[in-house]
Amino acid sequence: MTSNGWLKISGGRRGTAAFLAGALTLALGTGTAYAYWTTNGSGSGSAAAGDMQTVTVDALVPGDTPASALIPGGTADVVLRVTNPNPYPVQVYSVTGNGSVTADTAHPACTITGVTFAGSLVPLSPAVSIAPNSTALVTLPGAASMDATSQSACQGATFHLPVTLAVRK
Structure with missing residues (x-):
């Protein structure tokens, strides 16, 4: 060691070359670490949310019959034909009445039906799953009721309950 506190490297060119290689490696490593921790980047991306297509409720077709018939003073099941045009399954979460109950066209004298929908079924328990791109029948047990004001002309009618x-x- 010299008197000024510096380490004296001996060995000629090999020692100097080894020292320079070590110093260069240390410098490159420090530069790489600095670049790793201080590098910034930017870019752009995009995503789009798809729109859910309208799930529809249709009138029953021949063969879609409820398990129970509606009579004055009683209740009956409501059957909904639900179509899901989406490429993924959906769940029917709730059903609410949305207008006046009417009788089918084969019973024009049935103007006072006495039929009511059981109100809001919120939440529907259990929720009903409809598979992608399919139609399913959803039965709401005892969801329709008929009081004693129903006219005799309503016998045998199918009632339309807007929901x-x-x-x-």
């Missing part, structure tokens, strides 16, 4: 469905993915 609104809330569906979720």
Whole structure:
């Protein structure tokens, strides 16, 4: 060691070359570490949310019959034909009445039906799943009732109960 506190490297060119290689490695390593921890980047990306297509409720077709018949003073099941045009399953979360109950066209004298929908079924328990791109029948047990004001002309009628469905993915 010299008197000024510096380490004296001996060995000629090999020692100097080894020292320079070590110093260069240390410098490159420090530069790489600095670049790793201080590097910034930017870019752009995009995503789009798809729109859920309208899930529809249709009138029953021949063969879609409820398990129970509606009579004055009683209740009966309501059957909904629900179509899901989406490429993913949806759940029918709630069903609410949305208008006046009417009789089918084969019973024009049935103007006072006495039929009511059981009100809001919120939340529907259990929620009903409808498979992607399919139609399913949803039965609401005892959801329709008929009081004693129903006219005799309503015998044998099929009643149309306008409803609104809330569906979720």
